[in-house]
Amino acid sequence: MIIRTAAVAALLSVLLTGCATPGTESRMDILRLNAAAMDAYHGQRWDEALPLYEQLVEADPGRALAWYRLGNLQVREGRLDKAIQSYSESLRLEPENAEARHNLGLVQIRRGAQHLREARRTLDRPQVVMESDRYLSHLLVDLVQTVDITVSCDD
Numbered sequence: 208m209i210i211r212t213a214a215v216a217a218l219l220s221v222l223l224t225g226c227a228t229p230g231t232e233s234r235m236d237i238l239r240l241n242a243a244a245m246d247a248y249h250g251q252r253w254d255e256a257l258p259l260y261e262q263l264v265e266a267d268p269g270r271a272l273a274w275y276r277l278g279n280l281q282v283r284e285g286r287l288d289k290a291i292q293s294y295s296e297s298l299r300l301e302p303e304n305a306e307a308r309h310n311l312g313l314v315q316i317r318r319g320a321q322h323l324r325e326a327r328r329t330l331d332r333p334q335v336v337m338e339s340d341r342y343l344s345h346l347l348v349d350l351v352q353t354v355d356i357t358v359s360c361d362d
């Protein structure tokens with residue numbers, strides 16, 4: 208009976224030691240990091256949330272929601288190219304995420320507008336500008352469903 212009890216104790220010891228493997232420990236770290244990132248995000252502590260989400264997607268890159276929120280935070284910082292990458296990764300992981308697709312489209316339009324403004328500063332071809340303005344107006348008419356004249360279009 209004593210041998211059987213010792214064998215059970217040894218087996219439990221091995222099993223419990225196996226539960227404390229580095230993978231489990233890092234999984235707990237990821238869960239803590241996710242909780243801290245969510246808390247900062249929902250608390251609108253953007254400066255705190257951004258590095259937490261950057262760490263989270265590095266530690267666990269398969270989290271579509273983390274990539275989406277990272278994109279939102281990067282937009283707030285004006286890091287549009289990074290936001291485009293984050294939203295794209297979110298959509299790669301979760302293609303049906305309409306909010307990520309919507310935000311990606313908005314950021315791409317905003318980034319495109321920056322490119323157009325930069326080009327127009329040195330573009331000395333009024334006909335090209337006029338044609339692109341006509342094209343843009345058609346796109347906007349097609350896209351805009353509601354108009355709120357109090358919304359600022361400035362960067």
